[in-house]
Amino acid sequence: MxxxxxxxxxxxxxxxxxxxxxxxxxxxVLLIERESVEGLDPSMALPGxxxxxxxxxxxxxxxxxxxxxxxxxxxxxxxxxxxxxxxLNKESDKAWLKAVRKNPDERVVTIAYYSLVNMNDYxxxxxxxxxxxxxxxxxxxxxxxxxxxxxxQAALKKLKDKIMAQPIGFNxxxxxxxxxxxxxxxxxxxxxxxxxxxxxxxxxxxxxVESLDEKQxxxxxxxxxxxxxxxxxxxxxxxxxxxxFGF
Amino acid sequence: MxxxxxxxxxxxxxxxxxxxxxxxxxxxVLLIERESVEGLDPSMALPGxxxxxxxxxxxxxxxxxxxxxxxxxxxxxxxxxxxxxxxLNKESDKAWLKAVRKNPDERVVTIAYYSLVNMNDYxxxxxxxxxxxxxxxxxxxxxxxxxxxxxxQAALKKLKDKIMAQPIGFNxxxxxxxxxxxxxxxxxxxxxxxxxxxxxxxxxxxxxVESLDEKQxxxxxxxxxxxxxxxxxxxxxxxxxxxxFGF
DNA sequence: CTATCTATGTGTCAAAAGTACACTTTGCGA
DNA sequence: TCGCAAAGTGTACTTTTGACACATAGATAG
Numbered sequence: 001m002x003x004x005x006x007x008x009x010x011x012x013x014x015x016x017x018x019x020x021x022x023x024x025x026x027x028x029v030l031l032i033e034r035e036s037v038e039g040l041d042p043s044m045a046l047p048g049x050x051x052x053x054x055x056x057x058x059x060x061x062x063x064x065x066x067x068x069x070x071x072x073x074x075x076x077x078x079x080x081x082x083x084x085x086x087x088l089n090k091e092s093d094k095a096w097l098k099a100v101r102k103n104p105d106e107r108v109v110t111i112a113y114y115s116l117v118n119m120n121d122y123x124x125x126x127x128x129x130x131x132x133x134x135x136x137x138x139x140x141x142x143x144x145x146x147x148x149x150x151x152x153q154a155a156l157k158k159l160k161d162k163i164m165a166q167p168i169g170f171n172x173x174x175x176x177x178x179x180x181x182x183x184x185x186x187x188x189x190x191x192x193x194x195x196x197x198x199x200x201x202x203x204x205x206x207x208x209v210e211s212l213d214e215k216q217x218x219x220x221x222x223x224x225x226x227x228x229x230x231x232x233x234x235x236x237x238x239x240x241x242x243x244x245f246g247f
Numbered sequence: 248m249x250x251x252x253x254x255x256x257x258x259x260x261x262x263x264x265x266x267x268x269x270x271x272x273x274x275x276v277l278l279i280e281r282e283s284v285e286g287l288d289p290s291m292a293l294p295g296x297x298x299x300x301x302x303x304x305x306x307x308x309x310x311x312x313x314x315x316x317x318x319x320x321x322x323x324x325x326x327x328x329x330x331x332x333x334x335l336n337k338e339s340d341k342a343w344l345k346a347v348r349k350n351p352d353e354r355v356v357t358i359a360y361y362s363l364v365n366m367n368d369y370x371x372x373x374x375x376x377x378x379x380x381x382x383x384x385x386x387x388x389x390x391x392x393x394x395x396x397x398x399x400q401a402a403l404k405k406l407k408d409k410i411m412a413q414p415i416g417f418n419x420x421x422x423x424x425x426x427x428x429x430x431x432x433x434x435x436x437x438x439x440x441x442x443x444x445x446x447x448x449x450x451x452x453x454x455x456v457e458s459l460d461e462k463q464x465x466x467x468x469x470x471x472x473x474x475x476x477x478x479x480x481x482x483x484x485x486x487x488x489x490x491x492f493g494f
Numbered sequence: 495c496t497a498t499c500t501a502t503g504t505g506t507c508a509a510a511a512g513t514a515c516a517c518t519t520t521g522c523g524a
Numbered sequence: 525t526c527g528c529a530a531a532g533t534g535t536a537c538t539t540t541t542g543a544c545a546c547a548t549a550g551a552t553a554g
Binding site: 442444445449464465466467468469470494 | 513
Binding site: 178179180196197200216219220221223224225 | 502504505
C-alpha cells in the first residue's frame with residue numbers, strides 16, 4: 001500500500017436531499033440549477049451543501065434544504081453515505097466547485113436524505129447558489145451534477161421499498177384527497193398499474209383513510225368522494241408491526 | 248446563529264462494522280475489546296476505525312474489519328451515517344481516544360456497515376488496537392463504546408427488515424445445513440417462534456434449498472437430512488422482484 | 495332537455511397463501 | 525427393549541390476492 005494511502009481522510013461533509021412531490025399526475029423531484037460559471041452549461045443538481053461544525057447530520061440536511069429552496073421543517077429520512085474519491089471529478093463539476101468552494105479539490109463525503117412533500121404546500125424559493133429550483137418529473141431526470149443521479153436512484157429505490165412495506169405517501173397529498181389520487185400516486189411511485197378495485201378494497205380495509213361528507217364539484221364526470229388520512233389508525237397499524245403492505 | 252457554527256465541518260471519517268454470526272443456537276455479533284487505558288474498564292466496541300485518503304467507503308470498511316479482526320472479503324451492506332457532534336463525548340471514550348488518536352477531540356462521522364457470516368469460516372484474530380475479538384450473543388449486548396449500541400440496533404433492524412423481505416441468511420450457515428438449523432436462524436433473527444411445518448413448506452416451495460443424499464450421523468435422535476442452498480433458483484427469485492417473503 | 499362524455503364506484507369468484515394444530519419416525523444410549 | 529429427543533409429515537380452515545365489466549353522477553354541447 002502506498003504511504004499516501006495511510007493518511008487519514010479529513011474531508012468535508014455535505015448533505016444532499018432528494019425531495020419527492022406529486023402533482024396528481026406525475027412524481028417529481030425538487031432540483032436546483034446551479035449559478036452558471038463562465039461558459040459552462042448550468043446543470044441540475046440535488047439541493048445540497050457542506051455542513052457546519054456543531055451541526056448534527058439531520059439538522060444540517062434541513063438547514064441546507066431550507067437555504068437552497070426555502071422548504072422548511074421537512075421530515076427527512078437518510079438514504080446513506082456516498083463517498084467515492086472520484087465523485088466530484090467530472091470536469092464540469094470541478095469548474096463549478098472552483099467558483100464556489102474555498103477548497104474545491106477537497107474530498108467531500110455526502111450524506112443523502114429523502115422526503116415526500118405536498119408540492120402545493122412548498123413553493124420552492126431558490127437562494128444561496130441555487131439560481132432556480134424546479135420540480136422535475138422523474139422521467140425527465142437523466143443526468144445530474146456530481147454523483148447525484150446515483151443518489152437519486154438510491155432514494156427512489158428506498159421510496160419504493162418503503163411504500164411496498166407500509167402505506168405511506170399521505171405527505172404527498174393535500175389534507176383531503178380522492179382515492180383516485182392516492183391510487184395514481186401509488187402507480188407513479190411503483191411505476192406500474194394497480195387494479196383500481198383491489199387498491200380501494202385494501203385501503204378501506206386497513207381503515208387508514210376515512211370518507212368525508214364532501215365531494216368534488218364542477219368536474220365533468222361523476223364527482224368523487226373526498227377522503228382524509230386517519231392518523232390514529234395508521235399509527236396503530238404501524239406499531240403492531242405491520243410491514244407487509246404489498247400489492 | 249453563532250458565527251462559530253458557520254465554519255464548515257472538517258471531520259475524520261470512520262467505518263464501524265456490525266458482523267452477525269450464528270452458532271446454531273444464538274445470533275451473535277463480532278465485537279472487539281479495546282486495549283485498556285490506565286484505570287479504564289476495557290469496553291466492547293464494534294470493529295471500526297478511521298478511513299484513509301483515496302479509499303472509497305466500502306473498501307475502507309473491509310480493510311478496517313480485516314485489520315481488527317482478521318475477517319476478509321466480506322460482503323458489507325451500508326447501514327447509514329452516524330454523525331452526532333456528541334457521539335464520542337462519553338468520558339470513558341474520550342480517555343481512550345486520547346490514548347490512540349492523534350487528534351482525539353476531532354469530530355468523527357462514521358459510516359456503518361453490516362454483514363452476515365458463517366462463524367466457523369471466520370475465526371476472529373484480533374490485531375491493531377483490538378485486544379481481543381469475540382462473538383457476543385445479541386442478548387448480552389447491553390452497552391457498547393461510543394454510539395455503537397445505537398449503530399448495532401440500526402443494523403439489527405435492517406437485518407430483520409431484509410430477512411422479512413427476502414430469504415437471506417444462507418451466509419450464516421455452512422454449505423450443508425439442516426432445515427432445523429435454518430428454521431432456528433430465522434427465529435433468532437426475528438426474535439419470535441415460527442411454525443416448523445409452515446416454515447419448511449415455504450422454504451421447499453420456493454426451491455431455494457435442495458435436499459442432499461446425506462444425513463446427520465451420531466445424533467441421539469432421528470438424524471436430519473442435509474440441504475444445500477440453491478443459488479440459481481435464489482437469484483431467479485430475486486430477479487423476478489420477489490420481495491414479500493414474510494411469515 | 496336529451497344525448498354524450500368522462501372518470502367514479504362497485505361485487506364476485508377462483509386461486510394462492512397463511513395459520514393452527516398432533517402424532518409418528520429414527521437412531522442412540524441406558 | 526425401552527425411553528428419549530429431535531425430525532418429519534398432512535389437513536382443514538381462514539384470509540388475502542388477483543382478475544375481471546358494467547352502472548352511475550354530473551357536466552357539457554347540441
